[in-house]
Amino acid sequence: MSGAPPPLELDDLHVAFGGNRVLEGVDLQFGLGFNGLIGPNGAGKTTVFNVLSGYVKPTSGAVLKAGESLSGLSQTDRVKAGISRTFQSPKLILDATVMENTLLGRHHLFKWGHLAELLLLPQQRNEETEARRICMEMLDRFGLADDAHKETGDLSLGAQKIVEVCRALVADPQVVLLDEPAAGLGADDVTVLLAGLRELVAAREICVVIIEHDLELVTTMCPEISVLHFGRIISQGTPAEVTSDPTVIEAYLGAGFELSDEAAT
Amino acid sequence: MAVTETSASGHPLYPPKPAGWRSHKTLISSVAIFAVLAILPWFPVLAFTGTFDTGNDFGAGNMAFVFAYAAAAVGFNLLVGYSGTLGLAHAGLFALGAYGTAILSAPPECLDFDTCEPVVRAASAGYGWPFFLALPVVCIAAAIIGIVVGFPAARLKGFFLAIATLALGELIVTIIRLDDAVWSGLKTNGGTGKQVPIFQFFGLRPVTSAYFMALGALVITFIGYVILTERRLGRTLKAVRDTEIATGPIGISATYYKLVAFGLAAFSAALAGAAWAQNSAFVNPSSFRTRLLVFLLVVLIVGGLGRLWGPLIGAVFFVFLRQELQDTQKLLFLLIGIALILTVLILPDGFASLPDRIRDSRWAQDLRRRFKSVAVKP
Numbered sequence: 001m002s003g004a005p006p007p008l009e010l011d012d013l014h015v016a017f018g019g020n021r022v023l024e025g026v027d028l029q030f031g032l033g034f035n036g037l038i039g040p041n042g043a044g045k046t047t048v049f050n051v052l053s054g055y056v057k058p059t060s061g062a063v064l065k066a067g068e069s070l071s072g073l074s075q076t077d078r079v080k081a082g083i084s085r086t087f088q089s090p091k092l093i094l095d096a097t098v099m100e101n102t103l104l105g106r107h108h109l110f111k112w113g114h115l116a117e118l119l120l121l122p123q124q125r126n127e128e129t130e131a132r133r134i135c136m137e138m139l140d141r142f143g144l145a146d147d148a149h150k151e152t153g154d155l156s157l158g159a160q161k162i163v164e165v166c167r168a169l170v171a172d173p174q175v176v177l178l179d180e181p182a183a184g185l186g187a188d189d190v191t192v193l194l195a196g197l198r199e200l201v202a203a204r205e206i207c208v209v210i211i212e213h214d215l216e217l218v219t220t221m222c223p224e225i226s227v228l229h230f231g232r233i234i235s236q237g238t239p240a241e242v243t244s245d246p247t248v249i250e251a252y253l254g255a256g257f258e259l260s261d262e263a264a265t
Numbered sequence: 266m267a268v269t270e271t272s273a274s275g276h277p278l279y280p281p282k283p284a285g286w287r288s289h290k291t292l293i294s295s296v297a298i299f300a301v302l303a304i305l306p307w308f309p310v311l312a313f314t315g316t317f318d319t320g321n322d323f324g325a326g327n328m329a330f331v332f333a334y335a336a337a338a339v340g341f342n343l344l345v346g347y348s349g350t351l352g353l354a355h356a357g358l359f360a361l362g363a364y365g366t367a368i369l370s371a372p373p374e375c376l377d378f379d380t381c382e383p384v385v386r387a388a389s390a391g392y393g394w395p396f397f398l399a400l401p402v403v404c405i406a407a408a409i410i411g412i413v414v415g416f417p418a419a420r421l422k423g424f425f426l427a428i429a430t431l432a433l434g435e436l437i438v439t440i441i442r443l444d445d446a447v448w449s450g451l452k453t454n455g456g457t458g459k460q461v462p463i464f465q466f467f468g469l470r471p472v473t474s475a476y477f478m479a480l481g482a483l484v485i486t487f488i489g490y491v492i493l494t495e496r497r498l499g500r501t502l503k504a505v506r507d508t509e510i511a512t513g514p515i516g517i518s519a520t521y522y523k524l525v526a527f528g529l530a531a532f533s534a535a536l537a538g539a540a541w542a543q544n545s546a547f548v549n550p551s552s553f554r555t556r557l558l559v560f561l562l563v564v565l566i567v568g569g570l571g572r573l574w575g576p577l578i579g580a581v582f583f584v585f586l587r588q589e590l591q592d593t594q595k596l597l598f599l600l601i602g603i604a605l606i607l608t609v610l611i612l613p614d615g616f617a618s619l620p621d622r623i624r625d626s627r628w629a630q631d632l633r634r635r636f637k638s639v640a641v642k643p
Contacts, residue, residue: 053513055510074513079513093504095507103500104515104517107501114525117492117496118492120492137273
């Protein structure tokens with residue numbers, strides 16, 4: 001193991017809602033590039049994300065980003081610290097345009113306040129234009145540039161999920177948490193989404209964590225996969241290691257799962 | 266400006282605007298409408314309505330009430346329509362603006378017992394501030410109160426929020442009703458009411474002065490509303506309304522933006538209340554009870570929640586009904602109730618959405634198609 005601390009680390013994380021113990025001592029390290037987090041429904045995957053983004057306070061344990069503890073930071077502070085996320089079902093303003101929804105992701109990066117806005121200061125307008133340029137480039141990367149000024153509610157659910165991914169990415173994060181980004185997407189949308197994500201990971205040093213039920217997607221995208229089962233990590237490793245692990249096969253995959261050729265290489 | 270407004274890939278960064286004059290539709294229509302409203306006292310083109318005959322004091326006064334209610338509703342619109350926060354302290358803050366400016370700008374108490382009668386003294390005494398010092402001070406104070414109250418209220422939702430803020434609004438009115446014996450510094454003259462010193466612009470008559478005060482309040486709130494809602498604040502408030510659980514992970518503090526909305530709404534309510542008091546020349550606590558709040562809600566909903574012209578249209582509708590049915594107050598409530606039910610059923614987006622509804626109706630589309638085919642024929 002090299003000297004630099006991992007981009008994201010979960011240290012003995014426990015979460016309980018009353019008597020319901022959701023996470024029971026999760027130790028995880030996520031590296032740069034793609035990381036997969038899989039497991040059956042109710043395993044606590046989304047709870048891990050909720051803890052990371054500050055929505056759920058862990059009963060004990062800590063979350064470290066590049067070696068620094070995030071505990072005590074509010075949800076908005078965590079976004080400023082470089083963690084952004086998406087949701088299983090998109091949380092967007094349906095009667096605002098795609099561009100406006102994407103711009104929300106850059107909200108915390110604006111320097112000029114609302115008073116400057118009220119006074120119509122040109123600096124504020126320039127800042128807005130620059131933010132729009134960054135958002136437009138991101139939308140273009142994911143094939144949504146032509147829909148940028150359409151109402152978000154008019155888009156398909158798949159496109160809405162991609163808008164949410166864009167909103168998370170324009171925040172210039174170092175850690176991106178994607179909660180089932182491909183669920184509900186058509187095959188074309190998935191191709192565009194994955195191509196865009198790969199391009200981005202190649203260009204920037206970011207850590208992407210993907211929760212996904214589509215195993216083929218996870219095994220082809222992520223060199224490192226963790227399996228969560230009833231609040232515990234039961235396996236961690238490369239796709240080949242994880243999918244051949246008997247405990248994973250018993251708990252989640254079932255017999256007969258085979259890696260696709262692309263993932264096996 | 267050297268900043269280009271297309272991306273490297275050639276996509277426009279701002280929504281494409283229609284060509285020609287239509288690109289400035291909002292600006293042109295607002296300037297035109299406010300210009301007409303500004304010359305109404307000299308050109309009473311609405312004389313045929315009777316209620317809004319601005320040629321006489323009665324009509325000008327009614328119109329000024331329209332502006333004051335509309336100005337209050339614009340702020341209410343920002344709070345309820347944009348941030349989705351049902352804060353019901355609006356009537357109380359309206360009262361704060363009315364009483365605050367009246368008391369601060371009234372002449373100091375006269376101590377010469379030979380020349381002033383005690384009753385008159387209590388009803389008209391104040392602190393002798395210049396009106397245009399009292400007005401911003403009161404509006405900012407109202408905004409601060411709105412924000413302070415917003416702190417606990419921003420953690421509440423739906424009904425609980427409504428009840429808590431309603432209680433605050435009532436509390437303000439109750440404090441105003443306190444007897445001088447309890448807190449003489451307030452000079453609210455208890456429950457009997459207070460005379461309002463009228464600020465007069467350049468020798469204009471009091472009614473015309475109040476007319477412009479109210480119009481000014483409406484223009485200020487209107488401009489603020491247009492600028493702020495079409496930019497970053499507007500979309501952020503919408504995010505608080507529509508994606509509340511997600512605002513934190515996006516990097517937006519929902520509490521902070523609810524407080525901003527509370528503050529702006531309170532500011533507009535106080536400004537409108539001050540203009541209202543200038544026009545009515547006399548304020549009484551009973552004018553600001555829950556009934557005013559219900560009226561403001563009616564103005565907002567009948568006009569159109571979240572619509573630019575909704576508050577003005579709603580206020581015209583409301584003041585017209587109130588004046589026409591002045592002698593039969595019970596009928597007024599009945600008709601307003603019916604209007605509210607009908608609006609919610611037939612035009613859920615209010616009267617302000619009527620042009621859009623007509624334009625998009627099948628009948629209008631058919632008509633346009635026919636006109637087009639006629640025009641195309643040689």
